[in-house]
Amino acid sequence: MLDWIRGLGRGGFRFFETLGRANLFALKTLVGIPAVLVRPRLLVAQLFSVGVLSLPIIILSGVFVGMVLALQGYNTLVDFGAEESLGVVVALSIVRELGPVVTGLLFAGRAGSALTAEIGLMKATEQLAGMEMMAVDPIHRVIAPRFLAGFISMPLLAAIFAALGIYGGYFVGVGLLGVDEGAYWSQMQSQVDLYDDVYNGVIKSLVFGLVVTWIAVFEGYDTVPTSEGVSRSTTRTVVYSAFAVLGLDFVLTALMFGA
Amino acid sequence: MTAAFRIMRQRFSWTVSKNYMQRSAETTGPAASETLVKIRDLHFARGERVIFDGVDLDIPRGRLTAIMGPSGTGKTTLLRLIGGQLTPDRGSIEVDGLQVQELGRKALYDLRRRMGMLFQSGALLTDLNVFDNVAFPLREHTNLPEAMIRDLVLMKLQAVGLRGARDLQPSELSGGMARRVALARAIALDPMMIMYDEPFTGQDPISMGALVQLIRLLNDALGLTSIIVSHDVQETAAISDYVYVISQGKVIGQGSPEALGNSDSALVKQFMQGLPDGPVPFHYPARDYMEDLLNA
Numbered sequence A: 001m002l003d004w005i006r007g008l009g010r011g012g013f014r015f016f017e018t019l020g021r022a023n024l025f026a027l028k029t030l031v032g033i034p035a036v037l038v039r040p041r042l043l044v045a046q047l048f049s050v051g052v053l054s055l056p057i058i059i060l061s062g063v064f065v066g067m068v069l070a071l072q073g074y075n076t077l078v079d080f081g082a083e084e085s086l087g088v089v090v091a092l093s094i095v096r097e098l099g100p101v102v103t104g105l106l107f108a109g110r111a112g113s114a115l116t117a118e119i120g121l122m123k124a125t126e127q128l129a130g131m132e133m134m135a136v137d138p139i140h141r142v143i144a145p146r147f148l149a150g151f152i153s154m155p156l157l158a159a160i161f162a163a164l165g166i167y168g169g170y171f172v173g174v175g176l177l178g179v180d181e182g183a184y185w186s187q188m189q190s191q192v193d194l195y196d197d198v199y200n201g202v203i204k205s206l207v208f209g210l211v212v213t214w215i216a217v218f219e220g221y222d223t224v225p226t227s228e229g230v231s232r233s234t235t236r237t238v239v240y241s242a243f244a245v246l247g248l249d250f251v252l253t254a255l256m257f258g259a
Numbered sequence B: 001m002t003a004a005f006r007i008m009r010q011r012f013s014w015t016v017s018k019n020y021m022q023r024s025a026e027t028t029g030p031a032a033s034e035t036l037v038k039i040r041d042l043h044f045a046r047g048e049r050v051i052f053d054g055v056d057l058d059i060p061r062g063r064l065t066a067i068m069g070p071s072g073t074g075k076t077t078l079l080r081l082i083g084g085q086l087t088p089d090r091g092s093i094e095v096d097g098l099q100v101q102e103l104g105r106k107a108l109y110d111l112r113r114r115m116g117m118l119f120q121s122g123a124l125l126t127d128l129n130v131f132d133n134v135a136f137p138l139r140e141h142t143n144l145p146e147a148m149i150r151d152l153v154l155m156k157l158q159a160v161g162l163r164g165a166r167d168l169q170p171s172e173l174s175g176g177m178a179r180r181v182a183l184a185r186a187i188a189l190d191p192m193m194i195m196y197d198e199p200f201t202g203q204d205p206i207s208m209g210a211l212v213q214l215i216r217l218l219n220d221a222l223g224l225t226s227i228i229v230s231h232d233v234q235e236t237a238a239i240s241d242y243v244y245v246i247s248q249g250k251v252i253g254q255g256s257p258e259a260l261g262n263s264d265s266a267l268v269k270q271f272m273q274g275l276p277d278g279p280v281p282f283h284y285p286a287r288d289y290m291e292d293l294l295n296a
């Protein structure tokens, strides 16, 4: 029993200690961001590996999620004779919820884990220490560009996901199930609100991008510099990011649409 | 704190000392002092394990100083302390007149720009090829035109015999080659001091010979200060001006290589002649062997 309490206390300390380190780290990274803007080439390279390389999985998932939504939505709506509203259902679910959330989860799995593994390996092979000894701050040179790239890429990926999801829904709903094409688009146009729906979705994707990238680069930088340490950090990135995305999604949704 | 101390020392020498000029040069003038790195009463521990227990060490300017000692005594740790990557628990480390552990970030980075360090593992950046690795410090710290960077990089690569390997990726290099590329990178900015951590490991006799000469040549031709950490007693002793032998947290011997070779100290003799039995333990601290085996 005593051991259990002691363990709990120690775990608590360790948690807050890590949280403190993560915050200091974020601060240092933010300080390093202006230096990145002066050297856009570093940023472009990271935008490619973080953003462009995540495109295939985002495109594919977007299309399929839209197609499934249309199938499910149609079967429910048709009972009420409301299949004309299919466009609204697909668009709202994707723009408000599934776009940011699913993109956030996929982004954590694809880009976040890669970031952690890359940075962790750089640490394990003394590349970060070597940079420090060459008077190059690894937080400015390595971390800041990756962080910024993640923050920029995530909302764009979420937007692409949403657009393709809506086309996926169109393909199934209009193309296969025979919903009226005009109704699909015009109902969507009149019912989806720019501020309430689209902007809120964008805010979510910005927040998720920030948090997932932060977790990923911090886990990499803070890793125990061994093969095992790197593999653990990579796992943690994916797990923590998933929790963070889902938890924050609830909080943000409650703030935006609740009460 | 240190500033006050320094002033006090200066005042002291002003009133008491006959040769004020020399003293003030020692305490204030970065360029004038004979000693580049001055370590006093260094204490450092990793958790429970004490690594340095009162080490005093002077690295003279323009000379080649070797630091030797059994594996695991903390030679790499010492280099990291000098580079400001670790902070001593007690004592002081002065590099070029600056107290390393008290420097702010900016000052520390300015100092590091004047130090080169060759890591034991090479520590090449794996996302850059050989050429870009050597060009890395030049691109980070200077605004030289690309043509000039190219010339400088090729010169440094030529010096380590790897000009032809410029397009290879670090993963395509052997361990010995990687270390030579790292050496080329360490001298890219023409630092005032280079710290070599095991430069000879993994070198065949030919490249070993070339490297030994290169290190000596760099030291003499460019007026560098060099610190070599190495186990290769013969090779290192052959080129170094002064040798420190560290074991179990203390300096157990120092002097010119000849003097150390003829040392009376059993500790030093054992190390310089590579005898497994003697006062320097070959084993990491452990409990009695028999007892350990019997108490499964």
Ligand SMILES: Nc1ncnc2c1ncn2[C@@H]1O[C@H](COP(=O)(O)OP(=O)(O)OP(=O)(O)O)[C@@H](O)[C@H]1O
Pocket (backbone or CB within 6 Å): B046, B051, B070, B071, B072, B073, B074, B075, B076, B077, B078, B120
């Ligand atoms: N990150 C670390 N955490 C804890 N202990 C460490 C760490 N790095 C090194 N040590 C310990 O510090 C001691 C000195 O290590 P160091 O790498 O400086 O040895 P070394 O003299 O360079 O040995 P070698 O000649 O084998 O390279 C070792 O006993 C090692 O166990």
Ligand SMILES: [Mg+2]
Pocket (backbone or CB within 6 Å): B075, B076, B077, B120, B197
């Ligand atoms: Mg070592």
